[in-house]
Amino acid sequence: MIDTPSAETEVTKQADTELSIFNALQNMGHEQVVICSNPDTNLKAIIAIHNTTLGPALGGTRMWMYNNEQEALRDVLRLSRGMTYKAAISGLNLGGGKAVIIGDPHIDKNEALFRSFGRFVDSLGGRYITAEDVGMSVQDMEWIYSETKFVTGIPETLGGSGNPSPVTAFGVYMGAKAAAKKAYGSDSLAGKKIALQGAGNVASTFADYAAKEGAKLYVTDIYTEKAQALADKVGGTLVDPTEIYGLDVDIFTPCALGGVVNDNTMDQFKCDIIAGGANNILDDEDLHGQMLLGKGILYAPDYVINAGGIINISSELEGYNRQQAMNQTERIYDTTLNVLNYSEEHGIPTHKASNELAEKRIAEVSKLKSMYTSQSKISGRLGEMYRLDNR
16 A cells, blocks of 8 residues: 655645745745746746845846756755845845746747746846846847836847846956966966866857967866857867866866856865856855865856956946946956955955955945835935836
């Protein structure tokens, strides 16, 4: 005879699952998580709002074919928390949020899907402002924008700033140079060997900057054709994805998905510096951050050096000025050096140093205001969003 779960057992399991979700939210300091479902459009999405002390939560929407819902939830929780720190360390008056849409970005996209997601974003009334992220395009953002004005990174023809990846890449480049300054005494990348993981928009623009300065690039991507094209363009060398971690290089620059510094890759690294555009590069922040410190590998925290994207779209909220965004992104160099020096002075891993500096700013501002609710002193396109939403 096969035992079947009783209704009471199912309720208990459900309660345990709910408890673990609340534990995750409270442990990471999240304010709100929204589960978005529309069977008619096959929408399965999660919006996570981490902290709105500094302002409305801003962060991109990612579309990815996650292995399961738990993996998607973990990703959006980590990404949204990273956005809080990213905004804070960059001196922006914004909170942290993120969204993920579960689906294959190559075959599951359609107008109805993104418009239904846009309605969920709109229902939050501006607590969360979305933007383009992995697996998304400007066209996708236009569809979302047709249902809500709480969108950034839309085309310039619609009053936006377009694709933020060039500015993101410039910030990663600035961060890598700052790390080189700390490690070698000079920020020049001339002659430096760089292992570049990823061949997307951010990686490609970073490669252009580094190659023009005289760096030697080793390029990989899960899509071999893209990696080969980029390697050919910058005079680099194509590398198999499984070999990128063990190359004897100066700098490892991950610009694809996160979690690449993990138990399986840690012993392979032969680099002096890890500085990349991917989010959540450390699979386990505390464990792997400490291990990198022990190995003498200088880690430029990802959310510090890839902040060019949020700087770019935050500029859009006040009336977009490309040069102003680039000038502010250039300051990532100084911010990175401050974090690295703080890490050295306090004998702590660099990710902890950047976290402490970000948390210090949030704590100082929290003395002035608590949860973001006010619509006062809002100007530019963000102010227009509110005026349209509340007319």
